[in-house]
Amino acid sequence: MNFKTIIAGSLAVGLVIGGTLIKVTKESSKDAVYTPRATSVQGQDDYAAYMKMLKADPATGEIDPALVAQVMNDISARGKQTSKAALGMNWIQMGPDNVGGRCRAILVDKNNSNIVYAGSVTGGLYVSTDGSGTWTRVSGHLGTQGDNLSVSCITQTANGRIFFGTGSTFNEDQQGEMGSGARGNGVYEYVPATGDVVPVLIQTANAPQWVNNTQVANVNAVAARGNRLYIGSMDGLIYADPDGSGNYPSSFSSWTNPIKITSSLFETGTVNDIDIASDGSMVVCFSNKFYVMPDDNVTLYNTTNGLNNRSASRLQASIAPSNPNVIYMVGCNSSGNMTNLEISVDKGQNFSVIVPGGAPSVDPMRRSATETTGQGRYDMAIACDPSDWGHILVGGIRLFEWKYNPGSSPIGGSWLEAATIFGQGAFNPYYVHADKHTIVWPSASTIYIGSDGGVNRSTDGAQTWQQRNLGFNVTTFYDVACAANGWFIGGAQDNGNQLFAFQAFGEPSPLGTTEIVNTDPNITFGDGFDVAVSNIAQTVYATAQNAALIRTNSAAGGNFYDADMLDNYINNSQPWHTVIRLWETTNDPLSMDSVKIIVDSVYGAVIAPGDTVFPGDTIQVGDTIHYTSLTNGFSLQHIVTNPIILANPKDSFLIQDPIQSRFVLRMADGVYMTKDATRLNAGTFQWHKIYASNNAYNFEFSPDGNHLFIGTGDGKVVRISGLAMYNDSNSLDVGGANYALTVTTIATGLGGGSIVGLAIDPNDADNMIATAGGYSTNPHVYRCTNATTATGSTGNFVSIKGSGATAFPNMPAYDAMIDYQNKDKVIIASEWGVWSTDNAFSASATSVDWADESGNGMAHVPVHGIVQQHLWSDAAINSGWVYLGTHGQGFFASSTLATSIEENDDFADLTDNNFVSNLHVYPNPMNNKGMVEFNLKANANTTVNIFNLNGKLVKTVSLGMLAKGQHKESINVSSLSIGTYIMSLNAGNDKSIAKFIVTR
Template structure:
């Protein structure tokens, strides 16, 4: 195509929107993406998180999670898995990290018999093992695939004969009184290292009475062992059992013994919180508001004493079995106590309300959450030296001879997040394991931390520990992807472009509790992140920050819902755009008909093209109005309604304009989705689903803001469902098709389709029937395949499920798609790259954001790239780095330009993130370079090539064909 740029003879290019001059709104600066931690200063608290999980999983009629329903679904899923039915789409998954972040960990065990072997259990990602003292981790493979039950591991122990047992489910995930934990367990299991097997020991019965909503083994708060006897802290008290002559433990709850009595003949059946056993066999067992002590564990031997606090935890000194400690909380600290005589008498060493020591408080002394994060441990070599963890980590040392008993307190770690900070331990400590005087392990919301010098310094130990809990995942055209994670901010996967320590490592580009995320392909490296309470940041250039207007900034500062919901839409060829650009000529000129001329978009100076149908003769002062067809829309849900900006991707917009497009009457919003043409925004809430239409008709506040009196938008009445709308998928090829997902463990339908989304919005349930029906579990997100709308992928509480007949009109059939490469982990986000192969390196690839096992990716829906689609260097993610010919066969040339002389390497990755080739070029001089390389060892397929030279990292794509 013969293209000319409109520059000669032009006096000025005046940018107009809706007839109003907005030139002063823009600067000429443009940026390139660089990660930098941005936080809103908000605390990372558990209350909002627990309430949000409860909303996703509870029965809306009761506000509680039906544990019986959970058990029924678990049994159905596992029964379906045993049938070995062929999956509808046959997707193969690759785990994509992050393998350097970790996630919530409540259980750590140091093997007593195998040197350097450590186990860690996460609340949703299952069991992991390390054979090098937590330097690297691997998942237990028997928990993978369709037959793997993804266990919410709460506690772990080892018997005297070396057997490994772990409990599942924890009531501590939820604030007391809110309806139960979002991570429901299924009793007690054994891991057998010699075979790699995980065996059920004591689990909930297959059949539970229909009127039961409280299953006994939905959580095991603690586990301990004495000899080969096992002790469990359950909702019905503490119970113990011995193995029989064949090594088997009782498989029904009634076969276990409850030795604690409130009074003679009346067992203690309230929820047990913690169990501790001394080296001499004496015991300390904790309940809400009281503890029991015993010199053994025989019936009638336990003595109780009152100790206030909704959560009470204990610890016994390994070096002195007479020394007991208690950590009591009711959100904030209720007190820390010590006994030197096995619990007969107690001394308070930190009282309630102490301003100097409260491990459950944030740095600003707010947000106490002792019911959630609570840990205490004693130095095995010094009975007067303890660590106490919650949000913070404190250390206490006994002052010898003090009377009353006292000592000195020291904050043992801080919350400044940096892998270079030797004093950092992630917030929310759940367990402290202290096997030797110098070696300490901590399980927290950030995974595993280790000290090798007795709590002087700390190191994160998460390499391979892929248990991050994501709410969302989105992908970019260059193959990068981004997710918002609970308590781990927003994590960017960039193929080590920013120096991540491992091939599947990520960089945290914003902090807090990360929620919805998005990319823009309309500028260099634009990414959007969120954190709790309405905080939104845009990244591009040397960092990032908010882009609110004053009204929205004040609204966010006043407080917003915990879960921040955003949605982004963009098009590089919006034929309906009403934006225009006035080109003013300062001298006569001729625009020849059929000739293409280049001009500049409002969006970051991107090139636009205009081809007059006939020759135009212009004189001085003439103006031509041309369409700006590069458009974006960005929506943010608030308590006052939904706000929308058309300036999110316009980095040159100094003051982005936001307009309110709904009122608060839409309800509590949990998801949003634009139609493919950008004209409609669908909103999912606790009140059903609504549609905002007419977004293509306006480009200013008069037409968009519902308060203007002249808004062109229309808001539909809600289409209701039974439950909270958790996800909406719009057909990329037919704006009338939607898939709607619904949360909750209920007998209602959890998935619907709509074939008239721009009209009356009639919803039809597609749960299915019989053996191919979708189990009645929470469904969190959906994606309609960009080539075949009958193919639908959904994220559920029990992994990924798919259908190949979503819109055929027949009964929808669902199959478990979690068999190959992943497991039955909660999947909160499903995202497919809809850009075609000439505009992205990952066309058709599907990405999952799981709540417990990080990211997964599948390329099985990728559409083969036509060899004519080789104009890759026009893509925005390529920056003076190119490969040719492209596609290539067995050899190619890499062309690039260096800004300065520096050591240079070329790394080639496949699209699963594996490094397949490294070319060390040594030190290259400043300027242009062309390097030939051998590709004969590369298999047919698509590859990413990364240029690393000094501080520069650039990425391009190439294809190998044969």
């Protein structure tokens, strides 16, 4: 496939604390292009609140494990059915293969150092056979049978078997639901020979232990000693040995808890960490205590002098591989700040503080010396050099290195920042992405780090680092948008805005992306959110948290606010989730913009090459006037339909400028709109506050751009009408003297909570799908058939959950798409992959059937964004392609619904002026709506296709199954441009045709 290019081009400070030399390097602020995820009140808290909003039951404000369990069981049961998916979507993984994403676990195979495993928080298990050079998803985590993709920890037994735990309590809540992670479901085995993922100790999804968040609902740690498997459960440490067949117990009660507090009381807290030494000794960490097993027997050593208790919220330990007497311990408090870094040289009987907590500048859990809180509860990692017991790495947001100073008393050493979190990129050998979750040190020179940016490796003992994410496609996207040249862009948590451009910017990998960089010092970028693409301006629009917005036609750009909006952005607390939407067209019959052509007696006016008119001349009907659009100086032509008589001695006339766009952005005080977003030639930008509430979770424009629909956080759908009718601030601004826009609430109480997804039929703006978040028994998918004409807030939307075995599960539905050729084909982006129907509008509400489309190249990964290319194949090389922005496995694309012009043979010979119409269409010409009258010889599934005179299918109307006899059906043509069209009515094997005209 050939792709046309549409988008252009591509201080050292030393001090001694407790015998430790501390050195801190100061980074240049101009290189700071990454913002860690919790550096302010509107950081981690807003992130957690947003994810909770998406997933919580709106009735309680909490995520109900019982409802989650119900969905898991429902989906599992459907996966065992043999029914085909409604649309049969085939998915292609489209990277990014150079970015990575949240990695919580890494394991290097003990028998072959080239084999490396990595686990993602929602993307599943990946394996590399070339020392992390390339990665592949394990086949057991593909398709609809993938049981749990939230990998938190990995271990290997003496006989080489691979086991991994799922779920983590180190996200924003104990359920693992409020962050980008997901709830776990126990421990699994990966079988390399077959690629299978096999349950070992899992919890039945409706079991009380799972619902009550106990036992192995989330597993923070797994470890092995010989073939004995240890699991860090939510009810303490447990272990088991395999039976004669190699099987481990499948019930929790058959595993042994070895930690006794008294003769009859066991330690049943949630395990944070397990580390097993070369001699079989072990340390087990809980949130504020730890236990040491000094040898390889079952009894664990518990000191009686209180040395094993810590004032901490999380603890993690590392035993020196070369000296099992040496144990390092690091912890954090409830604010996420490091408490102390400690060392024991006597197997945990005594500990010494080697780096005390409290100093922000030397706290790896904090981003910088100015931060008051850290993230140790979320990101913490520690590992010891296998060849040197006095050399360790500690990770949080930042990465620090401690080296023992031989002979020091008290014991001490140097404490250095070992990498930077700024100036990111493949060519910066000192960069490691912020938020480190695991450090694996298999040899003196080789180190692996798993972070929110994927996998990094050092081959020189932490002197330099390389990103190792080729194929580790686990980026967590919130949104996706596509361009007519096949490019697409997504906004990602922790990884900014990633543009896929088929290596046009020199990306080194086949599925690599380029991050859109903010160059504006007034704007703070970090997490990516909503995105958009303009085919007219060849421009992408990228956002970050708190209403940060830039545009660019390369890989870097700045804001396009006006002065008041910039002041608003800087001085007000903006919503964490940045919401935008772009509408554009090259042929807007409703355009209020005009180009003024001045004709004077000296120079006249050149209306076409070689054709100059002067005052007193007449421009005749049929003449072509060449003129320039207000948008980027594009050349336009206008065919005169009425004579233009020019007066003397000077005259002027206006010609409509059909190139139009509208762009909306949510800010702290409401919704703003500009018509200048695609005008790269605009010297200033004019924004209008068209809506005075920031309760806007997503936007959707009608195909003609006259209506804006808003999904709100309290279950409403609001329509703002008249956007095409006005240009002036008095009419468009809510504070204007003559505010003229019509604001209508057309739905209330949908889903009982937030409307997080809207989709409009590109052929008929009255048809709309609305989706709701939250695990709840409320409906999650609704349809509307009068979106542009509804006058009230009731009776317009109806749930199309369906019923029985094909009903839509009670899970969060994040986004929706209506197919550009057939409104009955609807795809929903959900917490559990993508789901589709082929009778969304033709079937009764209770008869709509939903099918799981998460197989055929994909998995049950959360999908937050879905978009289809609605431009036809004469305007886009990817016409009909569907793109997904998943929250854990990057981008996916599908051509299943794509149709080229060559496939539309219905219009053959219909443009012949001699053809005879056998279909009654009236009025003719028609304006926005018309009627089609026909007689059916038999009951038939009936469809109307409308073609332009170039043979392009421009609209499809599915009338559904109609009975034999006479029919009159209304056809909405408001989205069609002025011109002549062919209508083809298909009923079973019969076809009727008519030619009609659209005028305004």
